[in-house]
Amino acid sequence: xxxxxxxxxxxxxxxxxxxxxxxxxxxxxxxxxxxxxxxxxxxxxxxxxxxxxxxxxxxxxxxxxxxxxxxxxxxxxxxxxxxxxxxxxxxxxxxxxxxxxxxxxxxxxxxxxxxxxxxxxxxxxxxxxxxxxxxxxxxxxxxxxxxxxxxxxxxxxxxxxxxxxxxxxxxxxxxxxxxxxxxxxxxxxxxxxxxxxxxxxxxxxxxxxxxxxxxxxxxxxxxxxxxxxxxxxxxxxxxxxxxxxxxxxxxxxxxxxxxxxxxxxxxxxxxxxxxxxxxxxxxxxxxxxxxxxxxxxxxxxxxxxxxxxxxxxxxxxxxxxxxxxxxxxxxxxxxxxxxxxxxxxxxxxxxxxxxxxxxxxxxxxxxxxxxxxxxxxxxxxxxxxxxxxxxxxxxxxxxxxxxxxxxxxxxxxxxxxxxxxxxxxxxxxxxxxxxxxxxxxxxxxxxxxxxxxxxxx
Amino acid sequence: xxxxxxxxxxxxxxxxxxxxxxxxxxxxxxxxxxxxxxxxxxxxxxxxxxxxxxxxxxxxxxxxxxxxxxxxxxxxxxxxxxxxxxxxxxxxxxxxxxxxxxxxxxxxxxxxxxxxxxxxxxxxxxxxxxxxxxxxxxxxxxxxxxxxxxxxxxxxxxxxxxxxxxxxxxxxxxxxxxxxxxxxxxxxxxxxxxxxxxxxxxxxxxxxxxxxxxxxxxxxxxxxxxxxxxxxxxxxxxxxxxxxxxxxxxxxxxxxxxxxxxxxxxxxxxxxxxxxxxxxxxxxxxxxxxxxxxxxxxxxxxxxxxxxxxxxxxxxxx
Numbered sequence: 001x002x003x004x005x006x007x008x009x010x011x012x013x014x015x016x017x018x019x020x021x022x023x024x025x026x027x028x029x030x031x032x033x034x035x036x037x038x039x040x041x042x043x044x045x046x047x048x049x050x051x052x053x054x055x056x057x058x059x060x061x062x063x064x065x066x067x068x069x070x071x072x073x074x075x076x077x078x079x080x081x082x083x084x085x086x087x088x089x090x091x092x093x094x095x096x097x098x099x100x101x102x103x104x105x106x107x108x109x110x111x112x113x114x115x116x117x118x119x120x121x122x123x124x125x126x127x128x129x130x131x132x133x134x135x136x137x138x139x140x141x142x143x144x145x146x147x148x149x150x151x152x153x154x155x156x157x158x159x160x161x162x163x164x165x166x167x168x169x170x171x172x173x174x175x176x177x178x179x180x181x182x183x184x185x186x187x188x189x190x191x192x193x194x195x196x197x198x199x200x201x202x203x204x205x206x207x208x209x210x211x212x213x214x215x216x217x218x219x220x221x222x223x224x225x226x227x228x229x230x231x232x233x234x235x236x237x238x239x240x241x242x243x244x245x246x247x248x249x250x251x252x253x254x255x256x257x258x259x260x261x262x263x264x265x266x267x268x269x270x271x272x273x274x275x276x277x278x279x280x281x282x283x284x285x286x287x288x289x290x291x292x293x294x295x296x297x298x299x300x301x302x303x304x305x306x307x308x309x310x311x312x313x314x315x316x317x318x319x320x321x322x323x324x325x326x327x328x329x330x331x332x333x334x335x336x337x338x339x340x341x342x343x344x345x346x347x348x349x350x351x352x353x354x355x356x357x358x359x360x361x362x363x364x365x366x367x368x369x370x371x372x373x374x375x376x377x378x379x380x381x382x383x384x385x386x387x388x389x390x391x392x393x394x395x396x397x398x399x400x401x402x403x404x405x406x407x408x409x410x411x412x413x414x415x416x417x418x419x420x421x422x423x424x425x426x427x428x429x430x431x432x433x434x435x436x437x438x439x440x441x442x443x444x445x446x447x448x449x450x451x452x453x454x455x456x457x
Numbered sequence: 458x459x460x461x462x463x464x465x466x467x468x469x470x471x472x473x474x475x476x477x478x479x480x481x482x483x484x485x486x487x488x489x490x491x492x493x494x495x496x497x498x499x500x501x502x503x504x505x506x507x508x509x510x511x512x513x514x515x516x517x518x519x520x521x522x523x524x525x526x527x528x529x530x531x532x533x534x535x536x537x538x539x540x541x542x543x544x545x546x547x548x549x550x551x552x553x554x555x556x557x558x559x560x561x562x563x564x565x566x567x568x569x570x571x572x573x574x575x576x577x578x579x580x581x582x583x584x585x586x587x588x589x590x591x592x593x594x595x596x597x598x599x600x601x602x603x604x605x606x607x608x609x610x611x612x613x614x615x616x617x618x619x620x621x622x623x624x625x626x627x628x629x630x631x632x633x634x635x636x637x638x639x640x641x642x643x644x645x646x647x648x649x650x651x652x653x654x655x656x657x658x659x660x661x662x663x664x665x666x667x668x669x670x671x672x673x674x675x676x677x678x679x680x681x682x683x684x685x686x687x688x689x690x691x692x693x694x695x696x697x698x699x700x701x702x703x704x705x706x707x708x709x710x711x712x713x714x715x716x717x718x719x720x721x722x723x724x725x726x727x728x729x730x731x732x733x734x735x736x737x738x739x740x741x742x743x744x745x746x747x748x749x750x751x752x753x754x755x756x757x758x759x760x761x762x763x764x765x766x767x768x769x770x771x772x773x774x775x
Binding site for chain 1: 559590623626630636637638743744755759
């Protein structure tokens with residue numbers, strides 16, 4: 001009996017779900033062809049127990065079994081097909097989640113490393129070998145993602161990398177990234193920070209590095225590998241949003257792929273009729289929209305993920321240029337996260353009846369360019385004027401606040417009410433003895449609010 | 458007659474998708490001298506049953522009374538559809554009813570081999586290709602329908618919608634590729650703008666009461682920086698569907714951009730009354746209030762805008 005690799009899991013289980021003629025065909029010609037390349041399943045399974053579990057419907061079994069690549073797969077790992085005819089679900093995504101839950105069963109007890117594959121993607125040669133290395137270094141999850149491309153033309157270009165004799169696709173990462181840039185899906189292009197539009201769900205954001213590739217920061221990434229310590233049977237939602245928190249004890253156990261040379265994937269899609277999800281935008285509006293999305297949707301792990309840039313490149317890296325892109329993207333993400341904090345503050349103020357102060361925050365964000373001057377995110381203390389104090393101050397200062405030539409005044413006044421770090425009411429009293437605290441220590445996500453008796457103009 | 462007409466109108470308020478009732482109302486209105494109301498009702502029938510010959514026949518008769526040159530298009534459309542009735546398309550419809558779109562495409566292709574000009578099959582194939590996210594399939598089949606049925610406003614509008622969306626998406630992707638690959642091919646793609654405009658104009662000509670067609674056409678005009686022309690259609694759409702928050706917001710945004718603050722204010726207020734969670738409408742009201750020196754009001758609307766869920770937007774890329 002073979003043993004698990006040192007530091008890595010005792011065994012590997014590769015899981016994929018595919019059903020219906022179109023998806024089976026896509027799975028065979030893309031995912032399966034590419035994971036059979038030398039640096040993928042053969043390298044992952046070398047000297048280690050591994051099984052490949054395919055969840056499918058009875059009607060698709062014959063087509064799967066007859067394909068020559070399935071025989072090749074069977075020579076490398078144990079292949080198991082599981083019929084999911086009886087697995088219900090409200091729609092295909094819910095069904096997919098149920099199937100993934102089935103695929104994860106027993107993994108914790110047997111110390112199985114799960115490789116979660118999608119049925120319509122191309123994995124660069126060497127990706128699974130890199131996953132194995134990360135697992136052997138102690139990572140409990142490997143998160144990565146890749147650009148989405150429009151199918152037919154991309155697939156035609158990809159054929160250049162198919163071995164005619166074996167049908168295996170061994171695609172070097174840089175070739176894959178170049179093809180993805182050439183056949184990029186419009187939704188992916190809408191995630192570019194410099195595009196004049198934005199997608200409703202900004203899971204990822206891209207900063208092009210012309211001639212070399214693009215830097216990406218993603219909130220949601222695909223968990224290509226998870227190694228759970230305990231069973232995660234009640235996991236809900238899609239695997240790229242909520243699963244990883246259930247697997248790791250702290251975020252340091254997550255390995256975020258930083259460079260496409262190490263791991264790369266491209267998912268294949270149709271052009272689709274999704275243009276209604278793409279809206280016009282500008283820089284200020286983009287920060288606000290991404291922040292709104294992050295406030296409503298992003299988990300703590302999603303926010304952590306956005307701090308890890310990934311280089312997706314098809315050419316040799318010019319380090320200076322990528323560092324510049326990293327700095328720029330970090331500043332943008334900082335603005336988004338700081339804006340998210342103000343949205344949470346605004347929500348808390350409304351709930352506490354502090355409508356004048358809430359209005360000032362909203363006005364500054366919408367009309368005074370506050371999104372562009374937010375600085376780094378972090379724990380903050382907000383000294384918020386009591387409603388009567390704020391309302392009376394507004395009465396006397398509305399004219400000057402409306403004057404566009406004095407647009408900086410409001411931002412300056414607002415910044416007087418913010419202290420870096422978390423200061424209790426007691427600490428504020430000690431530091432600022434002239435200020436009366438009406439209500440202290442109101443907790444909010446990432447901050448602390450004290451209601452004070454005046455406007456700190 | 459008047460009582461029956463009232464009863465039908467009341468019925469249609471509750472059952473706006475009943476094509477037979479719209480047809481009855483249209484004929485009743487025309488017979489009692491209400492040509493405009495009759496035409497509007499017949500246009501509704503076409504929207505609900507674009508592949509039925511009868512409403513085009515009735516429209517042709519009505520246009521004849523009015524000496525309107527749209528009669529010729531309606532006659533041609535009705536004749537084409539009457540000829541088409543001899544071609545059986547039940548297998549395709551059956552597949553679509555079962556959601557078996559791949560089978561529908563195969564079945565439709567088989568019918569087209571025998572009857573290359575089968576129009577209703579083309580229309581159903583466009584529906585099937587849409588389910589497959591296949592723009593080319595949709596565009597090719599709808600193109601054939603539009604050519605054969607010049608008075609079919611729904612086909613004209615649908616084709617314009619798809620061409621416009623496809624162009625915009627392709628342009629977005631092309632622009633991204635050009636920057637990343639530094640290939641300098643930023644805008645070398647085909648543009649269907651002239652064709653899109655022609656199709657929307659045709660749809661509006663044959664169904665002038667269709668607010669959605671006017672709105673989409675106005676969006677195209679706005680994107681081409683022809684805001685004055687867009688405003689005409691946004692205004693017409695808002696008048697046609699006064700209870701629609703999106704139509705009111707579009708009117709407000711275009712009016713504000715053209716400096717008509719009063720119309721913008723009224724329409725944006727209406728939009729927020731109809732849809733209190735319209736973030737964009739609140740943001741626009743805040744800007745307008747600000748311009749009028751009404752600071753407290755501006756703060757209130759900005760605050761509402763910020764509280765609205767993340768994307769209650771009417772600023773669709775389309």
